[in-house]
C-alpha cells in the first residue's frame with residue numbers, strides 16, 4: 434500500500450548495486466510514493482551492478498559519481514536539479530566499503546592506505562556530498578539527508594574492523610553538518626543504524642552470518658529487514674519527520690537496548 438508520502442519531491446539515491454542493496458529497496462519505495470529520483474553509484478559499480486534495471490523501473494536515469502570526488506558530486510547535484518526541474522528534497526547516502534575488511538587485514542595490523550580509503554569512501558563522502566550541495570544550494574528548505582550506519586560505531590564488534598571507526602566518523606559528521614545545514618537552510622540530517630542485513634556489503638564482513646543469527650536471537654522484534662529499512666528511510670524523507678535532525682536512529686528490532694534474551698541465555702544453561 435502506498436500513500437503518496439513523497440509526491441512532488443525530488444531525491445538522489447546513492448548506493449544501489451543489486452536488488453539486495455538497502456538503496457535499491459529505498460529507491461523502489463520512493464518512486465512508488467510519488468517521488469522523482471536520480472540514481473547514482475561509483476563508475477566501477479555501474480559496470481558490475483544492475484542499476485540500469487532499477488532506473489528503468491523507477492523511470493529515471495543514473496548519473497555516475499565516485500562519492501569521494503568533489504567534481505563528480507558537484508556535477509551530480511547540478512545535473513540532478515536540471516533533470517528533475519528543481520532543488521533536491523531528499524538524499525540517501527548508502528555507501529560503504531573497507532579494503533581492509535575485503536582483504537581480511539586484522540584490526541591490529543591494518544594497512545593505513547586502506548584505512549584512509551575506508552574513511553574516505555564510508556565517512557568523508559557524506560561530508561563531501563553535503564559540502565557540494567551546500568555550496569550549490571541544491572537542497573530545498575526542510576530537505577532531508579539520511580545516511581546508513583551500524584551499531585559497531587558505538588559498541589565493539591571485532592570483525593567490523595576499520596568500518597567501525599568510519600561509521601563513528603559518519604555519525605559525528607551528521608551531528609556537525611546537521612547544525613550548520615539546520616541553522617542555514619532548515620535541512621535535516623540523520624543516520625539510521627540498521628540491523629545486519631544480507632547484502633553485498635553486509636555479507637563481506639567476517640562472522641557476519643553468525644552475528645546475523647545472534648542479533649536475531651537477542652532483539653525482541655528480530656532483525657529489521659532491508660524492506661523495513663527502506664520504509665523507515667521514506668518516513669524520514671517525508672514531511673512527517675520535519676523536526677528530527679542530528680540523530681542516530683536505531684532500526685534494529687530493539688537489539689541496541691537488549692542485553693540478552695531467554696533464547697541466548699538458554700544456550701549457556703548448564
Ligand SMILES: NC(=O)c1ccc[n+]([C@@H]2O[C@H](COP(=O)([O-])OP(=O)(O)OC[C@H]3O[C@@H](n4cnc5c(N)ncnc54)[C@H](O)[C@@H]3O)[C@@H](O)[C@H]2O)c1
Nearest residue numbers: 448450454455475478500528529581629630632633634635
Ligand atoms: N548490510 C548490512 O548489514 C548493513 C547494516 C547497517 C548499515 N549498513 C550500511 O548500509 C549501506 C549500504 O550497504 P548495503 O548493505 O546495502 O550494501 P551494498 O553493497 O549493496 O551497498 C554499498 C554501496 O556502496 C557503493 N560504493 C562503494 N564505494 C563507492 C564510491 N567510491 N562511490 C560511490 N558509491 C560507492 C557500492 O557500489 C554499493 O552500491 C552502507 O553504508 C552499509 O555500511 C549495512
